[in-house]
Amino acid sequence: xxxxxxxxxxxxxxxxxxxxxxxxxxxxxxxxxxxxxxxxxxxxxxxxxxxxxxxxxxxxxxxxxxxxxxxxxxxxxxxxxxxxxxxxxxxxxxxxxxxxxxxxxxxxxxxxxxxxxxxxxxxxxxxxxxxxxxxxxxxxxxxxxxxxxxxxxxxxxxxxxxxxxxxxxxxxxxxxxxxxxxxxxxxxxxxxxxxxxxxxxxxxxxxxxxxxxxxxxxxxxxxxxxxxxxxxxxxxxxxxxxxxxxxxxxxxxxxxxxxxxxxxxxxxxxxxxxxxxxxxxxxxxxxxxxxxxxxxxxxxxxxxxxxxxxxxxxxxxxxxxxxxxxxxxxxxxxxxxxxxxxxxxxxxxxxxxxxxxxxxxxxxxxxxxxxxxxxxxxxxxxxxxxxxxxxxxxxxxxxxxxxxxxxxxxxxxxxxxxxxxxxxxxxxxxxxxxxxxxxxxxxxxxxx
Amino acid sequence: xxxxxxxxxxxxxxxxxxxxxxxxxxxxxxxxxxxxxxxxxxxxxxxxxxxxxxxxxxxxxxxxxxxxxxxxxxxxxxxxxxxxxxxxxxxxxxxxxxxxxxxxxxxxxxxxxxxxxxxxxxxxxxxxxxxxxxxxxxxxxxxxxxxxxxxxxxxxxxxxxxxxxxxxxxxxxxxxxxxxxxxxxxxxxxxxxxxxxxxxxxxxxxxxxxxxxxxxxxxxxxxxxxxxxxxxxxxxxxxxxxxxxxxxxxxxxxxxxxxxxxxxxxxxxxxxxxxxxxxxxxxxxxxxxxxxxxxxxxxxxxxxxxxxxxxxxxxxxxxxxxxxxxxxxxxxxxxxxxxxxxxxxxxxxxxxxxxxxxxxxxxxxxxxxxxxxxxxxxxxxxxxxxxxxxxxxxxxxxxxxxxxxxxxxxxxxxxxxxxxxxxxxxxxxxxxxxxxxxxxxxxxxxxx
Numbered sequence: 001x002x003x004x005x006x007x008x009x010x011x012x013x014x015x016x017x018x019x020x021x022x023x024x025x026x027x028x029x030x031x032x033x034x035x036x037x038x039x040x041x042x043x044x045x046x047x048x049x050x051x052x053x054x055x056x057x058x059x060x061x062x063x064x065x066x067x068x069x070x071x072x073x074x075x076x077x078x079x080x081x082x083x084x085x086x087x088x089x090x091x092x093x094x095x096x097x098x099x100x101x102x103x104x105x106x107x108x109x110x111x112x113x114x115x116x117x118x119x120x121x122x123x124x125x126x127x128x129x130x131x132x133x134x135x136x137x138x139x140x141x142x143x144x145x146x147x148x149x150x151x152x153x154x155x156x157x158x159x160x161x162x163x164x165x166x167x168x169x170x171x172x173x174x175x176x177x178x179x180x181x182x183x184x185x186x187x188x189x190x191x192x193x194x195x196x197x198x199x200x201x202x203x204x205x206x207x208x209x210x211x212x213x214x215x216x217x218x219x220x221x222x223x224x225x226x227x228x229x230x231x232x233x234x235x236x237x238x239x240x241x242x243x244x245x246x247x248x249x250x251x252x253x254x255x256x257x258x259x260x261x262x263x264x265x266x267x268x269x270x271x272x273x274x275x276x277x278x279x280x281x282x283x284x285x286x287x288x289x290x291x292x293x294x295x296x297x298x299x300x301x302x303x304x305x306x307x308x309x310x311x312x313x314x315x316x317x318x319x320x321x322x323x324x325x326x327x328x329x330x331x332x333x334x335x336x337x338x339x340x341x342x343x344x345x346x347x348x349x350x351x352x353x354x355x356x357x358x359x360x361x362x363x364x365x366x367x368x369x370x371x372x373x374x375x376x377x378x379x380x381x382x383x384x385x386x387x388x389x390x391x392x393x394x395x396x397x398x399x400x401x402x403x404x405x406x407x408x409x410x411x412x413x414x415x416x417x418x419x420x421x422x423x424x425x426x427x428x429x430x431x432x433x434x435x436x437x438x439x440x441x442x443x444x445x446x447x448x
Numbered sequence: 449x450x451x452x453x454x455x456x457x458x459x460x461x462x463x464x465x466x467x468x469x470x471x472x473x474x475x476x477x478x479x480x481x482x483x484x485x486x487x488x489x490x491x492x493x494x495x496x497x498x499x500x501x502x503x504x505x506x507x508x509x510x511x512x513x514x515x516x517x518x519x520x521x522x523x524x525x526x527x528x529x530x531x532x533x534x535x536x537x538x539x540x541x542x543x544x545x546x547x548x549x550x551x552x553x554x555x556x557x558x559x560x561x562x563x564x565x566x567x568x569x570x571x572x573x574x575x576x577x578x579x580x581x582x583x584x585x586x587x588x589x590x591x592x593x594x595x596x597x598x599x600x601x602x603x604x605x606x607x608x609x610x611x612x613x614x615x616x617x618x619x620x621x622x623x624x625x626x627x628x629x630x631x632x633x634x635x636x637x638x639x640x641x642x643x644x645x646x647x648x649x650x651x652x653x654x655x656x657x658x659x660x661x662x663x664x665x666x667x668x669x670x671x672x673x674x675x676x677x678x679x680x681x682x683x684x685x686x687x688x689x690x691x692x693x694x695x696x697x698x699x700x701x702x703x704x705x706x707x708x709x710x711x712x713x714x715x716x717x718x719x720x721x722x723x724x725x726x727x728x729x730x731x732x733x734x735x736x737x738x739x740x741x742x743x744x745x746x747x748x749x750x751x752x753x754x755x756x757x758x759x760x761x762x763x764x765x766x767x768x769x770x771x772x773x774x775x776x777x778x779x780x781x782x783x784x785x786x787x788x789x790x791x792x793x794x795x796x797x798x799x800x801x802x803x804x805x806x807x808x809x810x811x812x813x814x815x816x817x818x819x820x821x822x823x824x825x826x827x828x829x830x831x832x833x834x835x836x837x838x839x840x841x842x843x844x845x846x847x848x849x850x851x852x853x854x855x856x857x858x859x860x861x862x863x864x865x866x867x868x869x870x871x872x873x874x875x876x877x878x879x880x881x882x883x884x885x886x887x888x889x890x891x892x893x894x895x896x
Contacts, residue, residue, distance in 0.1 A: 078833060080832075080833055080835075080844065081833070081834065081835045081836055081839045081840050081843065081844060082833075082835050084788065084789060084836070084839045084843065085774075085784065085785055085786075085787075085788035085789060085839075086784060086785055087783065087784050087785050088784055091784065115829070115832065118829055118830065119829075119830045122830060123830075281775060283779065284775035284776060284778055284779040285775055285778060285784065285843075286778070286784050287778040287779055287781070287782050287783055287784040287786070289779075289782075290779060310844075313843070314839070314840075314843035314844045315830075315843070315844050320846075324772070324775070326533075327729060327732035327733055327772070328732060328776075328779075330732055330733060330734070330735040331731065331732040331735055331737075331738060331776075333735070334735050334737075335535065335735055336533065336534060336535050336536055336539065336733065336734050336735040337533055337534055337535050338533075338735070339533075340532065340533035341532060341533060381563070381566055381567075381871045381874060381875045381878070382566065382567045382570060382571075382763075384528075384563065384875055384878040384879060384882065385526060385528055385529070385530075385878055385879070385881065385882035385885075386529065386882065387528075387529045387530050387882065387885075387886055387889075388529055388532070391529045391532045391533075391762070392529050392762075395529065395532065395733075395761070395762035395763070396528065396529060396758075396762045396763050398768075398846050398848065400846065400848040400849075401848075423829045426829060427829045427832055430829070430832040430833050431832060431833065433833065434832065434833035434834065434835065437833075437835075438835055441835075
């Protein structure tokens, strides 16, 4: 029988498809054609079945679905480490918000997003959700670098460099949604910032529009105790109750943070099929509280994973985030069997895809899904011994070990290097930003 | 004036001496002579003052004191990832203890310790405390690879391959202490395993001997709720009260884990100058509880940092451990200002030196201290921007970025490679162990 021609054939020591769960395929290969996974089969059989102009033999590597970062603010990567170890309100009021007012522009968002995309690709992330000002620029950068993205139009009642009021945020957002209506890698959703920054009226409008456009809604929710207390004081409702009253609870809703949850909250999430986006490192760093993910998953609620912005993390490494999530869940639930490694990997892949409404095409390595693939090289002495590659990926590696990344079959990282992003030029721009921002910050802190 | 000759001159972009606290020296150099730090001064001045046969120009690097891993079981690195995501008692009873009974031998300890030393050096650790069977082999390996170590003679009432009863453990341990009495890098202390495995009689003997020999005592203590409950049930005392009654609480005592602490416990630790060794990743992974380190440090108690064994971590990366410690402390204390980056760095360096009783010679970069030094290369795009190198080291890097390591002035890691350990040969041995252990474990699990 003649061999079938494919675009790429990736052989690997271990392939971890994520679906079915906790499965490791030894010495298998993935055949890719027209950006899709055509077949996953034994390596020897693959060589007999397929011929390919591009063949990769990753003899010491584990291959997983591309990681999905379900919550972040890409351009804030330019503020990485600008202000650490501060109480939340001082961090926001005296550092982050003044810095945003001073610096955020289309140029800032372009360079910051490019830096974030570089870091995400190099650490194995192939798809990210983003919520920030100038989402048009974020989308442009994602398009340029061929990374998959779900980009939120930011919506709040307060003015920023991007828009003056909720109406303008929505107006500009809808135009952006229209621009990307048929894009293969990018889709636009609604990003009401938080319950305390968006009015009932705007939330109602968002509900109607999201239903009409079948678009996701992404919101910071139940992030801190203070948020709940203020909401109860001002309106007599917990934020989740308020969203329920407005009709926003649905499988289209992505609830980010969720560190303050009672039994009724969990019931509401479960009954309405809402998704929870867990950001453990940011929640720890800002002392926001603990999201009870073991309890949520036991209730059948889909929990995905996000790094949040680099200003409160301080990196965009999803393998590191999955380790933190798996460890923290055990401590918080007081059960060492909670969130095993394979479940943490699901949070960073298929659960992210479900939350973003993209699980028909990404999140696992299966025939007919998009070839969004990450390879991690485990050839070093310090990667030994390996008894279970899934455990090893979650507990003993980090993004630094990612060697190859494909999105829709296109190779974007090869041997740990970006294939088509000029890192030198970008590094130069980032250092320029750092110098400008640092001088201004120092001047400001001298004033106080 | 003629230039003074030194052995090595290390120029670096940033030098972080740890003492004084939270200080960063820009474009400075360290002059090393006969294994000691002779001087730390401005780079330009250094070139005018000193000539050196070996000069390093680390233009994109941060230099810190060598990291000190204050609690571990080096040879258990061969069990890395053998059994994860299990409740503590099932992990111990059904996996770790049977595997130890089956595998632990002088050969196992030699190869496992060598693997751990390689991983520790490559991730910037220059000194480690160790508690395990065959401490004579651990000491031999530390000596061979010229890494600094404080090695505990294990003491418990139960037989193992190393000794039959407490008397024999102590007898063999004292002989080992004698062998290393005058060693420049290695010292031997007392390692009673835990309150529940060592009798009052043995603990009293250890107190007398430790006083006599001026040696440290290192013990797993208040690790789990169950430990406290059992102790109260059996003897009516909390373990710390029992150690107090026996007279073991002193600045010589290293209390490892300490996740269960009430106000009286904290007072006892504080009044007696005991050290706490915090192992956050192991405590999380085994769901042991949370050590309240912010509260301990507020009370003036010295808190050092350890990875614990790789079987419950699953790596020996002290920079990663410091990040986890800094983040977790904020979550647990509900204060985002708790344990700032510079304090986390102190835990991993000078606090470790204090706990080990070695702070006169290591733990900070100061004239007349030993030249135990770690350099981290921050030249990559994803290391940008850097506003504060200390924050960057704790929150945004990991051991993978360590480029150079010196112990007592001797270069042991250069450009991320070990200078004098044959990693290929070692990797081959480790894979052999993995194959043997994995087959036996699989057979065993099929039996049940």
